[in-house]
Amino acid sequence: MRPFKYTNAKDVPSATRLLTANPGGRFLAGGTNLLDLMKEDVERPNELIDISRLGLDQIKTIATGPHKGGLSIGGLGKNTDAANHALVRQHYPLLTQAILAGASGQIRNMATNGGNLLQRTRCPYFYEVSMPCNKREPGTGCGALEGINRLHAIFGWSDKCIAVYPSDMSVALAALDAVVRVRDAAGQERTIPFGDFHRLPGDTPEKDTNLNHGELITAIELPKNNFAEKSYYLKVRDRASYAFALVSVAAALEVSNNRIDQARIAMGGVAHKPWRALQAEQMLVGKEPTEANFRLAAEAAMADAKPLEHNKYKVELGRRSIVRALQVAMDGKRS
Amino acid sequence: MEENEKLQLTEDEKKLFEDLMPEDLDEILDTGVNRRHFLKLLTLTGGGILAYQAAAAEQVLTRPLNAPPAELLPASIENGVDVSFKVNGAAKKLTVDSRMTLLDTLRERLELTGSKKGCDHGQCGACTVLVDGRRVLSCLTLAASCEGRSVKTIEGLAQGNELHPVQAAFIKNDGFQCGFCTPGQICSAVAVLEEAKRGEASYVTENVRKISGAIPLSDEEIRERMSGNLCRCGAYPNIVAAIREVYSGKPVEPTWKFVG
């Protein structure tokens, strides 16, 4: 690991000012992604600004504004605490499941909610510094494009980068129409709708998100919804637990009189950001929650998939995972 | 600084030396155990002594003879950070390189080599310790970020000569083969029991909206919750059995028996 200066931030204003002043610096939250990448020499910050003692870990009902009645989750709270908070479990069980599907108990005790959103891809070529990678070193090419791309994207990729984004938590947040609240060094706050937070690779895969350098994620806000009764996070991976998703599906339904009033389908493991199947969601509205209708929706969701040489399996896996996730969301039976 | 402190003898150890080698006691208390004492002790313990003495002797024999050799003191520290934190109840104060992980600090600076470095990348769980009561990976924790925290390692689980119930259950159920993953497995298991008691859910917990109180630990729950601890020897069935035994308080029948 390269030498770096360690700075303990005293409060939010000084943390954002310190980072804004140093383009080579990074915030240190749980450290579970950043320190790993520093050991690999992928990340090379000259300063770590420790934000782990700034508080910002409260979970509370939003009292005013457009999301009144929704839930605000502190950006520096731990994943374990977000997953197990009574209000999250009761009103957003999809988020609880998605968080608990990720990593391990130890890692979730360390990982923060903001850090989780900003975790970087697990593309093996990104991790291996002797390989070309446009995300790590813009302009060097993409090692995975013509390489072993079994784990890579089937939607929204470009010939500059075919990586997938690994967070499970974010797939649920995408389905739940979350909003990310951030603050800059001038004390200005802004909110970013979840769909605009992460980016597709395009010509600039080095930029994962639309967060600016120096901005701090202070909270994640969840609007009120009626999905708590019928939702499910399905994660398919190479081993039963403690592995990243090959494909995952966050599914949520609102049903009355045997008709679907609203549907949410977001996928993980298939693109450079959580992938919302908006067309499939629309198709389900007004329909009966039957397996046949779930199949039609799944077909529609996967219609535009563009698999690569080694990941064609993800198309059929995605289709079946959507049907399965919707079924479990509907009847609550996992097996 | 911590590294240069003299060996402190426990009451058990003092009693041992008093019983076995009274003529050396003063010297030992004054300057610690040296090679001559060590050899004498080896002969005495080899000759067969009482059980409580054996236990105390084992402790002394497995502790370092002298102050740590000079190599243990870091050659050079870049971007030094002063940190004070507790390890197994004892206050520690040291200056660390900002890059130093908690794992390397425990092993290289504090001579607590129980926590193991399996992968150094968060993938195996061998370095699991408890920080402020929660299990974390010491290989992805910077020592610099531990200011004011309280760390518990495998070395701090036993009460004196009394093993922690999870340690005893691992021995009884053969929860290991080579033992490399074991300190991490045990620290993790100790935390798993607490997490379930506190009602923290796992991915396999049914209907998280209905949880009230502690979560029952089925084998499926134990496996999922322990999935962050890999065992290359494949001792998993016996690890699950050990945890189930402590959780249920009922002896688990071994899945193996001696031949003949």
Ligand SMILES: Cc1cc2nc3c(=O)[nH]c(=O)nc-3n(C[C@H](O)[C@H](O)[C@H](O)COP(=O)(O)OP(=O)(O)OC[C@H]3O[C@@H](n4cnc5c(N)ncnc54)[C@H](O)[C@@H]3O)c2cc1C
């Ligand atoms: C072995 C292993 C397995 C894993 N498996 C999974 C898995 O299956 N599913 C999954 O979803 N995840 C998985 N993870 C990833 C894990 O969830 C992330 O590493 C974790 O969520 C990152 O959070 P952190 O607080 O540790 O972030 P850090 O590593 O501290 O930070 C990550 C990045 O975010 C920035 N940052 C952090 N907080 C803020 C903030 N508030 N505002 C602005 N910037 C910030 C940092 O500067 C850094 O660039 C795994 C990790 C490991 C090591």
Ligand code: SF4
């Ligand atoms: S897929 Fe993206 S991250 Fe992977 S090698 Fe190509 S450019 Fe790098």
Ligand code: FES
């Ligand atoms: S050494 Fe820390 S997880 Fe492997």
Ligand code: FES
């Ligand atoms: S006992 Fe050998 S690795 Fe687990």
